[in-house]
Amino acid sequence: MxxxxxxxxxxxxxxxxxxxxxxxxxxxxxxxxxxxxxxxxxxxxxxxxxxxxxxxxxxxxxxxxxxxxxxxxxxxxxxxxxxxxxxxxxxxxxxxxxxxxxxxxxxxxxxxxxxxGFLRLVSIPEVKTVADLKGKRVGVDALTTGYAFVLREMLELGGLNPAEFEYVQAGGVMKRFEALMQKSFAATLLISPFEAAAQRDGFNILANGSEALGAYxxxxxxxxxxxxxxxxxxxxxxxxxxxxxxxxxxxxxxxxxxxxxxxxxxxxxxxxxxxxxxxxxxxxxxxxxxxxxxxxxxxxxxxxxxxxxxxxxxxxxxxxxxxxxxxxxxxxxxxxx
Incomplete structure (x- = not known):
């Protein structure tokens, strides 16, 4: 070589x-x-x-x-x-x-x-039904992604149209949970097990995503x-x-x-x-x-x-x-x- x-x-x-x-x-x-x-x-x-x-x-x-x-x-x-x-x-x-x-x-x-998704629509104690959200604010992560459309569909299935409630952009599920606990808005979509913690404090589960939407x-x-x-x-x-x-x-x-x-x-x-x-x-x-x-x-x-x-x-x-x-x-x- x-x-x-x-x-x-x-x-x-x-x-x-x-x-x-x-x-x-x-x-x-x-x-x-x-x-x-x-x-x-x-x-x-x-x-x-x-x-x-x-x-x-x-x-x-x-x-x-x-x-x-x-x-x-x-x-x-x-x-x-x-x-x-x-x-x-x-x-x-x-x-x-x-x-x-x-x-x-x-x-x-x-x-x-x-x-x-483990999606649950959770509200403050004063709100007992989806109809009670009329004229109130609901929290979402981002207005055009995440579960905002799931929430909108669940509210429409509950008899509300978009003109009857106001979206509040509140961030990820932890931020939404904390804001809901402070009653910064009337309801939001939470992911299990956050709804369990909310329910222990008297908050209400208004709807279940899998029951409302079927396969998701x-x-x-x-x-x-x-x-x-x-x-x-x-x-x-x-x-x-x-x-x-x-x-x-x-x-x-x-x-x-x-x-x-x-x-x-x-x-x-x-x-x-x-x-x-x-x-x-x-x-x-x-x-x-x-x-x-x-x-x-x-x-x-x-x-x-x-x-x-x-x-x-x-x-x-x-x-x-x-x-x-x-x-x-x-x-x-x-x-x-």
Whole structure:
């Protein structure tokens, strides 16, 4: 081997080592996940606490978001890898109907589902029925995304038209809950188990989203398509860790420990509310999906509401355009070797 060939060989070896180091660093880098704060992140709390994510070779950093605008903008612009968010938010930003501008062009997709939304219309003690909201203010996250259209549909089903109530933009579910407790508005849409805490203080549950709307895809895991292509193995590992946590949560033998994890993970959570959360969020029929699949009929309901209420006006008809189950199928196909 002459001097030139040796130089090429050394350069190639150094390049290979550099690539290996870069790949290893990528694997060691934690997944950045942004969530709305609350008990509906229970599977994530458990996966971290019980080492289910670690068993899949990944670390996860969880960041709570103050509202959907902050979540979606920073997710789409690359600050976070995964957003646990409303399916409605995925559709809104994918269709250019988002409540805030992004630097990057949204190319996002849901990869797994969590639940049917756990949506409850909750009011101050003085308001006993939907009809009592006439002439009053109701709180929403953002006016054009999140669950604003769900709330509007529920109020219309209850006999009110938009001219008979006023929307107040109040931020994410934690902010809305706190504002409702202070009676800053008369009602808002809460996600379980926040309604349990409100009900203990004399507030009223006026309507249940799943009963009013039927199938509805609530929280999903969402990713940028290009990120998913480059990080497919990590995404599969995340799903597997999440699934292991669901299996653990649904085992009745783990109830006491599960409640302790929830109490530790949700700031201000009290024992009675944690007990109620267990009954609500782990209900065999209405709780977390036991497999984090996407409910196509539920996505179709999301599209129907956006087609009815969103601006600019669009007719959205193909649920499969907004989700990709290839990573979920890989994760659930067989146990990790």
């Amino acid at each position: 002459n001097l030139f060939q040796r130089a090429i060989s050394v350069t190639t070896s150094l390049l290979a080592l550099s690539l290996s180091a870069a790949q290893a660093a990528a694997l060691d880098k934690p997944l950045e996940v942004i969530v709305f704060p609350g008990g509906f992140n229970w599977p994530i709390f458990v996966a971290e606490e019980k080492g289910f994510f670690a068993a899949e070779g990944i670390a996860v950093n969880v960041t709570p978001t103050p509202d959907s605008k902050y979540q979606m903008v920073n997710f789409i612009d690359g600050k976070f890898d995964i957003a646990m968010t409303a399916m409605d938010n995925v559709v809104a930003y994918a269709e250019g109907q988002g409540a805030a501008p992004t630097q990057a062009t949204p190319d996002i997709v849901a990869f797994m589902g969590s639940d049917n 895809q609530g929280v999903v895991g969402a990713v940028r398509r290009d990120w998913a292509k480059e990080n497919g193995d990590k995404l599969v590992s995340y799903i597997r860790g999440y699934q292991a946590a669901l299996d653990w949560l649904y085992n009745p033998a783990n109830k006491d420990e599960a409640i302790q994890i929830l109490l530790k993970s949700v700031q201000g959570m009290k024992e009675p509310v944690a007990q109620a959360s267990y009954q609500i969020l782990l209900d065999d029929k209405l709780g977390f999906y036991k497999r984090p699949t996407i409910d196509e009929k539920g996505v179709a309901t999301v599209l129907a509401l956006r087609s009815k209420y969103a601006e600019p006006k669009k007719e959205l008809a193909d649920p499969t355009h907004y989700y990709d189950t290839q990573y979920l199928e890989r994760a659930l196909a067989a146990p990790k070797p």
